[in-house]
Amino acid sequence: MNVKRLYFLKTSNMLKYFLVFSLLATSCNSINEEPLTLRVGAEPSAKMRNDIGIEHFKAGRNFDALLHFNQANLADPTSGEIHFNLALALWKENKNKRAIKHFKKARQLAKGNPRILESTIMKKVLEKN
Numbered sequence: 001m002n003v004k005r006l007y008f009l010k011t012s013n014m015l016k017y018f019l020v021f022s023l024l025a026t027s028c029n030s031i032n033e034e035p036l037t038l039r040v041g042a043e044p045s046a047k048m049r050n051d052i053g054i055e056h057f058k059a060g061r062n063f064d065a066l067l068h069f070n071q072a073n074l075a076d077p078t079s080g081e082i083h084f085n086l087a088l089a090l091w092k093e094n095k096n097k098r099a100i101k102h103f104k105k106a107r108q109l110a111k112g113n114p115r116i117l118e119s120t121i122m123k124k125v126l127e128k129n
Contacts, residue, residue, distance in 0.1 A: 080109035
C-alpha cells in the first residue's frame, strides 16, 4: 500500500472512533428534562436544598447539585421530586445503577405528579431495567 492510502485509512478509522464515542457520550447522559421543585408545604430545609440543587444542575455544576439533592433527601426521604432530581443528576454522571434506584423510588412516591409519572427519560430507563 502506498503512504497516502495508509494515511487515509488511519484517519478515517480515527474519525469513525471519534464519531462513535461522541454519539455514545451524548446519548448516555443527554437529559432533556429539568429537575422538579417541591410541592407547597414541603419540609423547609428539604425545599431550600432542593432549590439550590436545581440552580447548580441548570448551571452545569452536577457535583454540587448532587450534594444538595442528597441533603434534601436526608431532610425528606419521602419526596418523589427529590428522588427524581437525584436520579437525573446521577444519570448525568453515568451512575446508572443508583439513578435507576432513585427513578423507581420517585415513581413509587410520585403521589400523582404527572411530571414524574410521564417523564420520558424515566420511562425509557425503567423499561430497560
